[in-house]
Amino acid sequence: MSGIITELQYYFSYPFVRYALVVGVLVALCSSLFGVSLVLKRFSFIGDGLSHVAFGAMAFATMFKLANTTVLVMPLTVLAAIFLLRTGQNTRIKGDSAIAMLSVGALAVGYLIMNVFSVSANVSGDVCSTLFGSTTILTLTGAEVTICIVMSVIVVAFFVLFYNRIFAVTFDETFLRATGKKAELYNLMIAVITAVIIVLAMNLVGSLLITALLIFPALSAMRVMYSFRSVVIYAAVLSVLGAFAGMILSILFSTPVGATIVVMDILIYLINCLAGRILRH
Amino acid sequence: MAYITCRNLALGYDGKAIVSNLNFSISPGDYLMVVGENGAGKSTLIKTLLHLQEQQAGTIMVGDGLKPYEIGYLPQQTVVQRDFPATVWEIVLSGTLAHGGWRPFYTREQKTLAEEQMKVMGITDLKKQCYRHLSGGQQQRVLLARALCAASKIILLDEPVTGLDPRATMEFYGLLKELNEKGITVIMVSHDLQALSYASHVLHIDRDDSFFGTRKEYLRNEKSEVFRSTGGEEK
Numbered sequence: 410m411s412g413i414i415t416e417l418q419y420y421f422s423y424p425f426v427r428y429a430l431v432v433g434v435l436v437a438l439c440s441s442l443f444g445v446s447l448v449l450k451r452f453s454f455i456g457d458g459l460s461h462v463a464f465g466a467m468a469f470a471t472m473f474k475l476a477n478t479t480v481l482v483m484p485l486t487v488l489a490a491i492f493l494l495r496t497g498q499n500t501r502i503k504g505d506s507a508i509a510m511l512s513v514g515a516l517a518v519g520y521l522i523m524n525v526f527s528v529s530a531n532v533s534g535d536v537c538s539t540l541f542g543s544t545t546i547l548t549l550t551g552a553e554v555t556i557c558i559v560m561s562v563i564v565v566a567f568f569v570l571f572y573n574r575i576f577a578v579t580f581d582e583t584f585l586r587a588t589g590k591k592a593e594l595y596n597l598m599i600a601v602i603t604a605v606i607i608v609l610a611m612n613l614v615g616s617l618l619i620t621a622l623l624i625f626p627a628l629s630a631m632r633v634m635y636s637f638r639s640v641v642i643y644a645a646v647l648s649v650l651g652a653f654a655g656m657i658l659s660i661l662f663s664t665p666v667g668a669t670i671v672v673m674d675i676l677i678y679l680i681n682c683l684a685g686r687i688l689r690h
Numbered sequence: 691m692a693y694i695t696c697r698n699l700a701l702g703y704d705g706k707a708i709v710s711n712l713n714f715s716i717s718p719g720d721y722l723m724v725v726g727e728n729g730a731g732k733s734t735l736i737k738t739l740l741h742l743q744e745q746q747a748g749t750i751m752v753g754d755g756l757k758p759y760e761i762g763y764l765p766q767q768t769v770v771q772r773d774f775p776a777t778v779w780e781i782v783l784s785g786t787l788a789h790g791g792w793r794p795f796y797t798r799e800q801k802t803l804a805e806e807q808m809k810v811m812g813i814t815d816l817k818k819q820c821y822r823h824l825s826g827g828q829q830q831r832v833l834l835a836r837a838l839c840a841a842s843k844i845i846l847l848d849e850p851v852t853g854l855d856p857r858a859t860m861e862f863y864g865l866l867k868e869l870n871e872k873g874i875t876v877i878m879v880s881h882d883l884q885a886l887s888y889a890s891h892v893l894h895i896d897r898d899d900s901f902f903g904t905r906k907e908y909l910r911n912e913k914s915e916v917f918r919s920t921g922g923e924e925k
Contacts, residue, residue, distance in 0.1 A: 449774060570794040577784040580774055581765065587740040588788035588840045589759030635820035636777040 413661065420660050428549045433652045433670070435561040436610045440619070441626035441648030442568045443603055445641050446579045448627040455493050455600065457620045458508040459607050462489040464616035465515030467539050468522040479556070483608050489515075490604035494596060541615040541667050549612065557609055564602055575599065576637050613652075614667030622648065625674035632678075632685035651677050691754045692717045693844060693875060694739070699748035701734045707746045708734065714893050714902040716844070716877065718754060721870045721888055723905075724879045726895030732879045735895065736763075736848055739877070755843075759788070761877075762837030762845040766852065767829070771821070778816045778824070778832050782808055785839030804839055811835040811865070827858030831865070844875040851882055863888055 420426045447456055466485035470478035493508055523536055549557075568575065577585045578595040586592045603623070610619045626648035627640070634640040655670030692715040699712035709731035716722055726732050737743045738750070740763055752758060762785075785807075786800035808814045811831040816824065821832060830850055837845050847866075851859045859882070867888055870876050878885060886892070892908040894901040901913045908914050 449770060451770065573784065573787060573790075573794070573796065576776070576780060577787055580771065580776060580781065580784065581768070583742070583765050584763055584785075584836070584840075585787070586742055587759070587761065587763040587765075588785075589741070590787065631773075631775050635775055635823075636818075637775055637780050640775045 416661065417657065424551075425549065426660065428551070428554045429666075430653070430656055432549060432554055432557045432609075433613050433656050433666075434649050435557060436606070436613050437622060437626075437648040437652030437670075438645055439561050439564045439606050440610055440622040441644040442565065442641060443599060443606060444623035444625075444627040444648075445630070445637075445644050446575055446599055447603060448624050448631070449579050450599075452600075452603075453620065453624050454505070454508050455490070456603060456607065456623045458493055458512040459486055459490055459604055460611075460616040460619040461512035461519075462486055462515045463604075463607050463611055463619075464539055465519035465522075467611065467616070468519035471535070472522050472526040479608060482611075483605065486604040486608050487601050490600040491597065494600045539611070539615060540617045541665060553612075560605060560609055564606065567598070567602065571595070571598070572641075580637075614670055618667045618671050621671040621674055622652075625671075625678050626651065629674075629678045629681040632681040633688060647677050647681075648674075693752065693754050693756045695751040695753065697749050697751070699738075699750065700746040701731050701738055702746050703734075705746065708897075709895055709900065710747070710898045712748065712893075712895070712900055712902075714891075714900075716875060716891075718843070718875055719870070719873055719890075721866075721876045721890045722878070722893060723885055723889035723891070724877065724893045724895065725881075726900075730895045730897075732895060733848070736846060736879060739846060760841045760843060762839075762841035764830070764833050764837045764845060764847040764850055766848050773822055776821050778808070778813060778819050778821060779804070781821055781832055782813075782835045782839060785836035788840040800839075804835075807835040807838045810838065810869075825858065826854045827861055830854065830858075830862055834865070838869075838874075842874065844877065845869070846877045846879075848879050849881060850878065851880070851885075859884070 444456075447453055463482055463486045466482040467478055469485070470481040473481070475481060489511060493511065520536060523539075524532055527535075529535055574585075574590070574595050577590075578592050578599070582592045582596070585595075606623075607616075607619050610622055614622060626644040629647050630640045630644035634643050651673040652670050655673040656666060658664065658673070659666045659669040695715040696712055698710075700707040700710035701712070702708040708729075712735075714722075724732055724735065734743070738745050740761060741758060783796060783800065783804045786796065786803050789803075790796070790800060805814070808817065811834055813828065813831050813835060816828060816832070821829065824832065834845070834847075834850075851862055854862060863885060866876055866878070870888075878889075886905065889905050891904055892901070892914075894908065894911075894913045896913065901908060901911055903911070
């Protein structure tokens with residue numbers, strides 16, 4: 410045990426490890442908050458679709474050899490979020506296929522761009538790290554960490570200030586509209602913030618695994634909690650724990666960061682399923 | 691002066707009217723029942739009255755102190771709500787958002803209002819309960835309390851007894867009757883023949899030849915025959 414602690418102390422002496430932990434915990438917190446709303450609104454697939462779009466946008470951005478890819482990835486993903494929300498509102502099936510089309514299209518085009526306009530010698534390595542995160546979180550610069558902290562504060566502040574309205578629009582959109590409130594506006598804000606979180610989370614777990622950060626904590630919390638507020642708080646706690654434990658484990662055993670976090674989330678989900686079943690009896 | 695007066699109203703989608711020539715008015719204290727075949731335009735009428743969609747033609751006049759968006763709405767239950775983790779308190783309180791302006795958190799007044807409406811509905815002891823664990827009848831009371839938090843003059847109910855057992859249905863109708871006797875105007879869209887006995891007025895939607903009048907007039911009108919002969923289900 411003491412061996413592990415000294416080893417951890419050794420790793421923590423490196424700033425990039427501390428950066429990674431800070432960013433990881435913040436991203437996990439933000440994603441779990443909005444994940445609850447996405448899961449309950451049956452919008453999980455929007456998260457999934459957006460993460461693929463973010464991958465395509467990332468490939469597109471590397472083609473231009475941009476120093477900071479976020480300036481291009483962020484607006485493109487936000488645009489896709491607005492588009493998906495618009496189509497999803499008309500009919501269920503049309504929205505579903507729009508998401509499938511967009512996500513698989515972005516994935517294919519992104520991979521194609523990465524191959525044809527490759528900037529580095531190791532194309533499959535690039536693709537792999539964009540899809541599964543792996544190393545990018547350990548190469549964060551101080552500026553990127555600052556951006557992440559600022560964005561997280563904005564996201565959490567937004568969530569707290571609009572908490573009651575987010576609840577109302579999640580539980581019953583039509584009712585909210587009938588009282589003269591702009592439900593579409595809140596929906597739009599939720600979608601846009603989801604896009605922002607996804608772009609932030611791409612560094613951590615890669616674009617393929619982001620959906621896990623969004624939905625697993627929410628689903629786990631819904632297994633044991635009965636009120637919206639407790640689901641939100643518990644999901645946030647679970648998500649932060651999962652991300653923290655996952656990152657520590659991946660450092661200790663040199664496993665891929667993103668995949669380890671997601672495995673932790675799966676374990677947390679299973680434990681909560683069990684707990685929910687026991688509590689109900 | 692009536693709360694709502696509709697003249698030559700035409701309802702529909704994308705420029706096509708499915709109902710036209712609708713003329714009716716709702717006065718304070720009325721209990722209006724809206725009937726009509728499936729697809730006749732009942733839901734479209736609801737959406738139009740709630741300002742969720744525009745009418746194709748005609749006018750809707752609001753008067754007697756009623757402002758737009760002052761209709762308490764009890765929607766049909768959605769798939770989302772069936773397994774939604776929320777307490778009764780959270781749901782009822784969300785109805786008061788209608789009065790909150792841009793304040794981010796609930797005020798003391800909003801909380802008092804929610805508590806009062808829960809008392810009226812007899813669900814105060816369910817306050818901390820989870821919505822999805824309630825019976826159908828209790829869930830409808832919760833949604834009714836929320837509607838009353840949003841608006842206290844008119845409530846609009848969209849087939850509220852769907853899925854309720856006969857006893858819960860009767861209890862719910864009794865509750866509505868009490869509210870109506872207290873002076874709250876009720877608009878109810880329903881398939882249920884039983885509800886007819888509570889109504890003061892009936893609007894039967896039928897393309898361009900809809901009926902509007904008191905219940906007595908309706909029962910004498912030939913339109914009510916379809917409704918009666920099939921024992922409540924007017925398919």
